[in-house]
Amino acid sequence: MEWNDITTYGVWAYEQVWRCAESFFDWGGWAAFGKWLKDWQTLVSGVAAVLAAGCSVYFLSKQIRQADWHERARQRRRFAAARAILPLTLSQACDYAEMAIRELAPLVPAARMAPVPVNFSRPEPPPELVASLERMIEATDDPALIVVLSEIIIEMQVVAANIRQLVTVGRARTTDAQNIQAYMARAATIYARAEHLFPYARGEHATVGKLDLPALTTKALKIMSVSPHDYEVAYTLAANAKT
Known part of the structure; x- marks a missing residue:
């Protein structure tokens, strides 16, 4: 046709x-x-x-x-932003832990002989540090990362409370040397957890990996020149640190 x-x-x-x-x-x-x-x-x-x-x-x-789709895109952007500043956030956590240990260490030798001085410096976790950790927790869905970041926040609060108790308002308080070393060991766990997350934060590892807290806590004390001979209790507690 x-x-x-x-x-x-x-x-x-x-x-x-x-x-x-x-x-x-x-x-x-x-x-x-x-x-x-x-x-x-x-x-x-x-x-x-x-x-x-x-x-x-x-x-x-x-x-x-x-x-x-828009929510997932927004979540990806929020995660990327939080992860981009995570190395800086972890560095601040390490700085706080180191500051706490360096303030506590001199108190150990004199703990049984004299009260804690009234003008003792009490390092507090920076508010922006806690806020940055919270934003990272909100942005990620990685359970392992959430656990470690949450533990950093918890340990910072506990260490700050322990240090705060060393001095009461208007007068000094005596304390036991072993307690001070326990506070030092606890502060070292903050440093250890933060150090554990650095490879992930820098993009070197895709996952968080398993945390060897005793080894990293002991390493943190050594990095800050804490002597195993003078601070035996701190090292014992570090070797038995648990997540």
Whole structure:
């Protein structure tokens, strides 16, 4: 069949359909259609409702998918931002742990002979440090990372409370040398946990990995030149540190 034949046939079919439509309405098609619609209005209404519901579900699902996509994108950006500053955050945690240990260490030799001086410096965790750790916890879904970061926050709060108790308002308080060494060992666990996370924070490792807390805590005391001979209790507690 040639193109002209196809065109001619199409025109003929169109004319036939149009004539049928004209005949339908000329013969009272509107009345027949109205009667049919009245007889089947329940079914027609049901079909229309189903179609409307289907359209609503489609567009609602589309909106939900778009919202999910935007939320995932926002979560990725938040995680990237928190991880970008994680090395700095961990460095601040190490600085706090080192500051606490260096303030506590001189108190051990004189703990049984003299009270803690009233002007004793009480290092406190920087508020921005805790806030940065909290943001990283909120941004990640890695259970291992969440556990280590949470433990850093908890240990900082405990160490700060222990140091705060060394001096009461307006007067000095004596304390036991072993307690002070216990505070030092606890501060060293903060340093150990932060050091453990550095390879992950710098992008060197894809996962957090297993934490060897006793080894890293002992290493932290050595890094800060804490003598095993003079601070035997601190090293004993470090060797038995538990997550």
